Amino acid sequence: MIQIFNKTLLVLGAAWFLLGCSTPDEVKGKAGVVKVVFKHGKIAGSPGSFRSLLKRFEEENPGIIVKDETLPSSTDQQHQFYVISLEGRSAEFDVLSMDVIWVQEFARAGWIRDLSHLLPPEEREQFFPGPIGAVIFEGTIYAVPWYIDAGLLYYRKDLLDKYNFDPPRIWEDLVVISKTILKGEGDPNLRGFVWQGKQYEGLICNVLEYIWSAGGDVLNKDGKVNLDSDQAQVALAFMRDLIVRYGVSPQMVTTADEEATRRIFGEGRAIFLRNWPYAWNLFDREGSKVRGKVGVAPLPSFPGFSSAATLGGWQLGINRYSRHPKEAEALIQFLTSPEIQRWMALEIGYKPTRKALYQDERLLAAQPFITGLYGVFLSARPRPVSPYYLMFSQMMQPEFSAVLVGLKSPEKALQDAQLQMDHILSGRPEA
Amino acid sequence: MRPADRYLGYLLISPALLVLAAIALFPILAAVGLSLQRRLPIFHIAAFVGLENYRFLMADPRFWNSLGNTVYFTAVSVALELMLGLGIALLLDRPFSGRGWMRAIILIPWAIPTVVTARMWEWLYNVEFGLLNHLLMATGFVTESVNWLGSPFWAIHSAILMDVWKTTPFAAILLMAGMQTIPRELYLAARVDGAGPWAIFWHITLPSLKPLILVVLLFRTLDAFRVFDAIYVLTGGGPANTTETISVYAYKVLFQTLQFGYGSTLAVMTFACVAFISLIYLKLLGRDYWRRLVQ
Numbered sequence: 001m002i003q004i005f006n007k008t009l010l011v012l013g014a015a016w017f018l019l020g021c022s023t024p025d026e027v028k029g030k031a032g033v034v035k036v037v038f039k040h041g042k043i044a045g046s047p048g049s050f051r052s053l054l055k056r057f058e059e060e061n062p063g064i065i066v067k068d069e070t071l072p073s074s075t076d077q078q079h080q081f082y083v084i085s086l087e088g089r090s091a092e093f094d095v096l097s098m099d100v101i102w103v104q105e106f107a108r109a110g111w112i113r114d115l116s117h118l119l120p121p122e123e124r125e126q127f128f129p130g131p132i133g134a135v136i137f138e139g140t141i142y143a144v145p146w147y148i149d150a151g152l153l154y155y156r157k158d159l160l161d162k163y164n165f166d167p168p169r170i171w172e173d174l175v176v177i178s179k180t181i182l183k184g185e186g187d188p189n190l191r192g193f194v195w196q197g198k199q200y201e202g203l204i205c206n207v208l209e210y211i212w213s214a215g216g217d218v219l220n221k222d223g224k225v226n227l228d229s230d231q232a233q234v235a236l237a238f239m240r241d242l243i244v245r246y247g248v249s250p251q252m253v254t255t256a257d258e259e260a261t262r263r264i265f266g267e268g269r270a271i272f273l274r275n276w277p278y279a280w281n282l283f284d285r286e287g288s289k290v291r292g293k294v295g296v297a298p299l300p301s302f303p304g305f306s307s308a309a310t311l312g313g314w315q316l317g318i319n320r321y322s323r324h325p326k327e328a329e330a331l332i333q334f335l336t337s338p339e340i341q342r343w344m345a346l347e348i349g350y351k352p353t354r355k356a357l358y359q360d361e362r363l364l365a366a367q368p369f370i371t372g373l374y375g376v377f378l379s380a381r382p383r384p385v386s387p388y389y390l391m392f393s394q395m396m397q398p399e400f401s402a403v404l405v406g407l408k409s410p411e412k413a414l415q416d417a418q419l420q421m422d423h424i425l426s427g428r429p430e431a
Numbered sequence: 432m433r434p435a436d437r438y439l440g441y442l443l444i445s446p447a448l449l450v451l452a453a454i455a456l457f458p459i460l461a462a463v464g465l466s467l468q469r470r471l472p473i474f475h476i477a478a479f480v481g482l483e484n485y486r487f488l489m490a491d492p493r494f495w496n497s498l499g500n501t502v503y504f505t506a507v508s509v510a511l512e513l514m515l516g517l518g519i520a521l522l523l524d525r526p527f528s529g530r531g532w533m534r535a536i537i538l539i540p541w542a543i544p545t546v547v548t549a550r551m552w553e554w555l556y557n558v559e560f561g562l563l564n565h566l567l568m569a570t571g572f573v574t575e576s577v578n579w580l581g582s583p584f585w586a587i588h589s590a591i592l593m594d595v596w597k598t599t600p601f602a603a604i605l606l607m608a609g610m611q612t613i614p615r616e617l618y619l620a621a622r623v624d625g626a627g628p629w630a631i632f633w634h635i636t637l638p639s640l641k642p643l644i645l646v647v648l649l650f651r652t653l654d655a656f657r658v659f660d661a662i663y664v665l666t667g668g669g670p671a672n673t674t675e676t677i678s679v680y681a682y683k684v685l686f687q688t689l690q691f692g693y694g695s696t697l698a699v700m701t702f703a704c705v706a707f708i709s710l711i712y713l714k715l716l717g718r719d720y721w722r723r724l725v726q
Contacts, residue, residue: 079687109475251576252557252581254581255586387474390689401669405582
């Protein structure tokens with residue numbers, strides 16, 4: 001017994017010795033060096049390339065080291081991680097990368113720091129208006145736009161040329177072009193127009209593009225819900241018609257996400273595709289079946305209204321409980337600087353949030369198609385900018401899905417969604 | 432038993448009880464506590480509201496829809512799993528060459544993590560590229576691809592089929608183990624008395640397996656009732672919430688829209704349903720069974 005006790009003491013002693021020796025190094029680091037922890041989703045490109053960027057920051061800012069930690073690739077899980085950590089007042093990370101729809105929520109909860117001083121009015125002007133609108137909550141800026149996304153129409157240039165069509169400006173033209181080419185080609189494996197109709201966040205992005213391009217919206221100027229409108233009915237009915245009446249979109253869109261549709265188009269089996277800019281790099285790389293055959297255009301609209309793309313993208317903010325806000329700010333300024341945004345566009349294909357870069361010679365030489373994106377990003381619209389947005393989304397998703405699969409009429413679905421959303425805004429979010 | 436022994440007994444099990452209290456009782460009580468609050472961290476709201484959330488739940492059509500989906504999913508998948516499992520167990524109970532291998536092989540679906548299974552089936556069900564549609568078209572059973580996960584009727588049944596594929600082996604293995612314990616003499620005696628295979632199955636195998644069948648039902652019902660990962664990955668609850676189970680709904684309310692109070696109410700309701708189902712099964716199994724099991 002005593003022997004065992006002695007051995008235990010010995011082991012504990014050894015452990016204490018080892019821990020004791022390593023403690024000063026771990027906690028304090030080299031004299032005066034501050035460690036900034038940066039949490040983000042998976043970053044495209046080779047694993048080493050983003051690291052090399054952070055290394056450059058460390059060299060330019062002696063005294064700061066950056067530890068970057070990748071979260072699971074599903075955005076739902078990233079959101080969940082932030083919510084649990086921030087609600088638990090975790091100081092384990094300093095800089096966080098946020099989806100465009102989270103900033104209002106996090107700001108309302110008081111989880112992220114005021115960064116207004118990083119973006120004075122003249123600096124704000126440098127960025128696209130969409131993302132800037134999404135990071136302002138009650139007049140205060142809570143994050144800096146890092147890179148931008150928006151819905152685009154990809155089309156098969158070769159097929160449209162063959163039948164002498166220009167990319168469609170209005171939705172009905174898209175139907176006509178699809179029908180003509182489908183008939184002319186007579187290929188049973190060719191589909192007309194593929195998009196994302198699965199019940200998830202991507203469905204909202206798709207539906208809003210139709211509602212906006214019919215002149216409707218979710219919230220009106222006073223912030224009241226205005227979803228149940230004639231414009232929204234027209235939009236939803238048209239989406240259902242694409243599948244059933246016109247037969248231009250295959251049944252599979254009701255279960256499709258970005259990747260499912262990207263694959264079909266990438267296999268050369270669809271004429272039109274709605275997707276984010278990331279797909280371009282995949283279509284354009286060596287070995288792709290559609291390389292050189294793809295064009296990009298703004299999404300069509302209904303007659304008399306302008307095209308609308310849903311805004312996506314990621315913003316950088318600082319954890320309210322961070323112990324090193326100054327150093328974290330330095331990292332954010334570095335990552336959102338013109339030079340680094342250009343580097344990210346060239347190296348990993350992330351689109352800059354700064355407007356001037358779309359006239360940058362080096363960038364244009366490498367990726368000429370980004371000139372076409374400028375107009376789309378400039379007019380890209382954020383999903384309802386509200387701390388209630390994630391609740392709204394959960395109420396709209398099943399209703400929109402019900403229309404696409406034919407369980408509800410557009411009128412009924414919109415009424416039902418409006419009722420639930422009104423209820424939330426009426427002051428009792430839980431009931 | 433002397434009183435001193437009894438105290439010693441309590442003393443000896445107290446560490447186990449403490450651990451149980453810490454890892455099981457405390458979280459349950461915490462969830463019940465939360466379910467009585469209106470708790471929205473985004474809006475800094477945390478107020479005690481009594482049974483308000485439960486009142487809201489009773490009138491929440493989305494809750495009733497998800498409860499209906501859960502009950503349907505559970506009843507159909509567990510019934511199919513039991514019947515198929517029994518069939519497989521009967522087949523594997525007879526000696527044949529390679530039986531050991533077969534027993535190992537049928538366990539594979541059970542051994543694959545659910546998330547991986549769900550991703551795999553998502554591809555099998557794919558309308559454009561899926562193997563299932565390809566096979567059905569090639570054999571002429573259908574002329575047009577079936578929209579397995581995108582149509583309200585097929586989506587829930589596709590989820591059930593996946594669950595049956597995954598968990599039938601579990602039922603089969605348990606039932607097979609049970610069959611091994613039935614004395615061979617019983618079968619011999621029955622055959623001597625002129626009983627056919629059907630009579631033997633009905634009067635000997637099935638009654639002897641009763642306790643194990645109930646155990647299989649208990650485990651599978653509880654698992655199926657709480658189904659989350661399979662559905663979440665396969666359909667996310669869509670289309671139009673036709674595959675949304677209570678657990679998926681609770682997850683969305685808790686972690687996607689951050690309504691901690693109402694989300695906990697949903698979680699507590701799931702717990703209550705599961706506890707109720709367990710009680711029924713335990714009652715059916717009877718005290719004797721547990722006494723025998725302990726001995």
